[in-house]
Amino acid sequence: MRPSLIELCYTIGADLVQAFSDSQLVISQLNGAYEAKDDTMAAYVQGVREATKLLKHFAIIHIPRSENR
Secondary structure, three states: OOOOHHHHHHHOOOOEEEEEEOOHHHHHHHHOOOOOOOHHHHHHHHHHHHHHOOOOEEEEEEOOHHHOO
16 A cells, blocks of 8 residues: 555655645545545545644645635
């Protein structure tokens, strides 16, 4: 299994990571505001949460699709 981007950030020495997404659903699932009901998405969310434990700080920020470049 290949490492996630979060794990790669950790590997190169980053411990403060900010991520941006235009998906309000994904952000809400990662932040715990929404439950991931699909088994595949629940596994993905759990994997991201585990990977972010490697970091001192992780934040994911919503941006409008029109601003996502």
